Amino acid sequence: MHDMPGYDYHIDIPGTVLFDGKQAMKGYALNKMCYDFNKAENREAFKADEEGWMARYGLNEEQKAAIRSRDILAMIDAGGNIYYLAKLAGIFKLSVQDVGGLQTGRTTEEFQQYLASQA
Amino acid sequence: MARILGGITTSHIPAVGNAIQKELYDDPYWKPFFDGYPKVHQWIQDNKPDYVINIYNDHGLGFFLDRMPTFAIGAAHEYRNEDEGWGLPALPPFPGAPELSWHIIESLVADEFDITSCQELAVDHGFVVPMQLFWPGAPNNPDMPRAVPISANTVQHPIPTLNRALNFGKALRKALLSFPEDAKIVVLGTGGLSHQLDGQRAGFINKEFDQYCLENIVHNPEELTKITRQELVKQAGAQGTEFLMWMMMRGALGDEVNEITRNYHIPISNTAAGTLLLECA
Numbered sequence: 047m048h049d050m051p052g053y054d055y056h057i058d059i060p061g062t063v064l065f066d067g068k069q070a071m072k073g074y075a076l077n078k079m080c081y082d083f084n085k086a087e088n089r090e091a092f093k094a095d096e097e098g099w100m101a102r103y104g105l106n107e108e109q110k111a112a113i114r115s116r117d118i119l120a121m122i123d124a125g126g127n128i129y130y131l132a133k134l135a136g137i138f139k140l141s142v143q144d145v146g147g148l149q150t151g152r153t154t155e156e157f158q159q160y161l162a163s164q165a
Numbered sequence: 166m167a168r169i170l171g172g173i174t175t176s177h178i179p180a181v182g183n184a185i186q187k188e189l190y191d192d193p194y195w196k197p198f199f200d201g202y203p204k205v206h207q208w209i210q211d212n213k214p215d216y217v218i219n220i221y222n223d224h225g226l227g228f229f230l231d232r233m234p235t236f237a238i239g240a241a242h243e244y245r246n247e248d249e250g251w252g253l254p255a256l257p258p259f260p261g262a263p264e265l266s267w268h269i270i271e272s273l274v275a276d277e278f279d280i281t282s283c284q285e286l287a288v289d290h291g292f293v294v295p296m297q298l299f300w301p302g303a304p305n306n307p308d309m310p311r312a313v314p315i316s317a318n319t320v321q322h323p324i325p326t327l328n329r330a331l332n333f334g335k336a337l338r339k340a341l342l343s344f345p346e347d348a349k350i351v352v353l354g355t356g357g358l359s360h361q362l363d364g365q366r367a368g369f370i371n372k373e374f375d376q377y378c379l380e381n382i383v384h385n386p387e388e389l390t391k392i393t394r395q396e397l398v399k400q401a402g403a404q405g406t407e408f409l410m411w412m413m414m415r416g417a418l419g420d421e422v423n424e425i426t427r428n429y430h431i432p433i434s435n436t437a438a439g440t441l442l443l444e445c446a
Contacts, residue, residue, distance in 0.1 A: 055323070057395045061366030062403055066322040070230055081229045083250045119365070128363035128403075129225040129320055133250030142180075142435050146367040157368055164370040165431040 065127045073125020079103040080130035089137050118149050167344040170212050170351050171422070171444035172414040173205055177221060177294040177355040180434040182253070185297050201428025201440040202298055208425055208442055209299060209308065214351040216262055217310040218269075218337070218417070220410045221291035221355040222319045224249070227283075233321055234281035236333060238273070239288075239314035240266035247287040256293055259304045262311035265344060269313060272340030278333055288314055295355040310351070317413065319356070319406045327397065328390040330409040334416015341417065354414025356407025358429075360436035363403055370437045374400040375429065378408060379439060383424050386415045404436075411441075421446035 056064050063069065070077075079100065082088045092099040100110050112120035116138060121131055135145050147157035181198075189195045226249050228234065243258040270282050292314055293303070300306040315337075318324055325333070334352075341350050358375040361367055378401075381388045389412065397406055422443040431437045 057399070059366070059395075059399045061364045061369075062361070062398065063364055064322050064398065064403070065320070070321055074230065077230055080250075081225055084226060084248055086248065086252060089250070089252075118363075122363055127225075127230075127320060132362070133225070136251040142362060145362070146435060149363070149367045150365060160368050161370065161432040161435060164372060164437075 063122050069125050069127070071125070073109075073127060075104045075106070076109045076121065076124060076126050077130045079105065080126070080134050083133040083137065092137060116148075118145055167216075167341055167346055167348045167350055169338065169341055169417060169419070169445050170214055170349050171208075171425070171442065172352040172354060172418050173295075173299060173443075174354040174357075174411045174414060174439065174441045175295050175298055176357060176433065176436055176438040176440070177291045178434045178436050178438065179249075179251075179290040179294070181294045182290055182297060195433075197430045198428075198433050198438050201426070201430070204426035205299055205440070205442050206301070208444070209351075212349065212351075213308055214310045215348040216265055216350045217296075217312050218315060218341070218350060218352045219292050219295065219312055219355065220315045220317070220353060220413045221295070222407055222410060223316045224289050224291055225320065226289035227287050227316065228320075230321060233318055234316070235318050235325055236278065237281040237283050237286070237316045238266060238270055239286045239312075240270060240282050240284050241286055244286055244288045244292070244312065244314060246289070246293050249289050256297075257304055259288065259293070259296065260309070260311045262313055265311075266313050268344050269337065269340045272343060273333075273336050276336045276339065278336055286314060291316075291355055295353050299353070315413070317409055319404070319409060322394070324394055324406055325409060326390070326394060327392055327409065327412050330412035331386055331390055331416040334413040334418075336416075337413070338417040338419060352414050352417045354411040356410045357401070357405055358408065358437045358439040359401045359405040361402030361404055362435055366402070368435060369402045370431055371400055371402065371405070372431060372437065375437050375439060378411070379427065379429065379441065382411055382415050382441070383422065383443065386412065415443075418443055418445050
């Protein structure tokens, strides 16, 4: 988070990357690709040729690597916004709880138990 | 002149749409959530609003980061529900009320709220799930009021302050009360309560903070304007910032309200689900 000094308008909240101008600049190509997944034909095109589709949107190496390894935290570090990434997660058939588990080192069941434990 | 009947808040989790489609009302997981709505249905039947102002946040269907309005107001004849990327069947369009929309836009801009007007606006789960919850079968419900969507940015920081949200609601109230039609209006505030989808802190829920917000929003919303945006993220979770919509709704109701019903349940999907119906005194 210290790669762009002068752009830290925020307090530190552990485990939380605020999606601000800094992240928006970094993640534009990735988020645009994901936004376009609103259309079924774009989802199919990605599934048919992931590399070609990522190149078409100009994703950088960090973003491509995060997608290749299905690494949600790395996608967020690379500027991904969770609302757009959720559309990508849908292509990978990941539920919101799957995504929660993947980011917190829990199985989906453990993540669901964690949610319920806060009642 | 138009009259504001009251305001209703609810979480707008996408999974709710699916549960409605499958009629999981008595399922043990869903029952404590759906039990929060019969009193709302009764109130709507008793009061039959003519218009609904639906204050929600878009999640990447109607707007992208190329142009991200802080506050946007729909001014369309109808609002299409579209595929959000998950291939779920879209609902039929919701009827709009462009004359009321433009009246609100005129009044808000005159009051120096520089909104974005939208003559086309696709609406996502943030808009449609509350409609389905309050008007079963929506939009195909005989009592379905014509709608004006208002969307506030919670996708990208900087987001509006809680104070701005409350003041927006107050300006909205002024606009609605000066609409020259003998009409009954209900205002929705959708989203929240505490939840976080992203990062190592995903799954974070904060019951104590939610209860504090629920308590104060009824009779003491000004108290909540002391919460900074950073603190809101910290206390409510990264997506708990949707509480801004509740503040916008509350501002539109005036000082005195009566609480008709309240429900709170953890968890629905990743979220602490809250419902509140406030009637204008």
